[in-house]
Amino acid sequence: MTKYPSIPTYHKLGDKGALLEETVSFDGEVILTEKVDGTNSRIILLPDGNFVLGSREELLFAKGDLIGNPALGIVDALKGVAYSLPQSQNGITVAYLELYGGKITSASKQYTAQQSVGWRLFDVAVLPDIKTLFEKSVQQLAAWRDNGGQMFLNEEQLNKIAAYYGFELTPRIGTIAALPTSIEEAHQFLKVMLPQTKVALDRGAGGRAEGIVARTISRNAIAKLRFEDYERHAKRRIK
Template sequence: MIRAIDLAALNTATKYPSIPTYHALDPKNGGLIEETVDFNGDVYLTEKVDGTNGRIISFPNGDYVLGSREELLYARGDLIGNPALGIADALRPLADRVTPPAEGIRILYLEVYGGKVTAASREYTGNRTVGYRLFDSADVPLEVLEWPRARISNWREDGGQRFLSEYELAQSAKAQDIELVPRLATVDAGGLPTGIAEMQTFLTEHLPVTRVALDESAGGHPEGIVLRNGDRSVIAKARFQDYRRTLKRRTQPAGGR
């Protein structure tokens, strides 16, 4: 099946769409402004792990392709694959045992972290151990691959991929025996902070240290939290560094550095 597919179209259709920050970013300086993503009802909080995005793209016949955030790296049966960031080596054993979808394409989005993946790897391991956690999953119809790439890209960024709900994701992870990124809490949307300083406090209260450390010598500082509603129609991220940088800038004298 893979040999008959336009791989460039497959790459475009299965990329993970961009996620907005909970407080909007100021295009002038990259700081946060007092404007938030609007949530309603229950909001699920999960740890945002600082690694690299890996994709397992599965087909009904058992074929699969592994990818990074931007490119495809390996297909089942390849003798040679792209070794970028150790993604293929980390995910291939999992991809070999994942149950294929009954129809269409199923994508598992996993954060590969630790090792020498990012500068923050030391927060998760002192021994260069590599781990992964599932953070999302989506379905894509095969017919999408027949569209022009520009149309596929627009479709993806407009929410065309069907993402699993919080319940479906949990059930899928359990059935496949894959660890999810940690679930921290479920809060009512009305209780979410709207102020930047208040949100920094909220982050610290819910995630004082990472919950995905791979060994006892890990630094332990977390990257942030992802907020999503039950059906994943609304999703946002909140990173510690964005709040620290914004609040630090506010305390600096005018014209200071």
């Protein structure tokens, strides 16, 4: 019930990763944030004061555990942070963080030359109806989640809770009226808006950014634009 849903690509992916002209539809202003290339992590805050740490796919540590799963360095990096947070006041609150740097991904060198580790908050969900959720089967929960059942905070609420927790958000690049619709224009747009990462951890970092996450202020639409996808598409055209 707390697994983070997949973010669709802004231009739909076709066969073998090719981009199609079909795009995610945005109604209203679009907020642009940096997409950091790390590992999706979650801090699950429970109303009884307990918490659970997890990657996107697995639960790794619960408050009071003597031994945690060391996968991806999530527990080591975030355990102290989780202990400092207040308990959830409204059902389950899930803070979604991008943990990056170190040796987490092949792109870590773009953020650090000294194997430093950092993290940024990128989303928060609130699940108030716990009893009903625990009555669902795993299959029912998956369908509920994949069809937008999780309640994510809007931009204003996200900024407030980040300040309350003392978290830094993924960098806000800007707010625009609309995204370019063609594949070539979107690729050029990426280059202009995010020429290098805004979350480098030291001076020796490579500095290449992964891309941008675009969302409406209300968060009823969200999509990602990755340099890798557009560069691969451009190479296909040349061939």
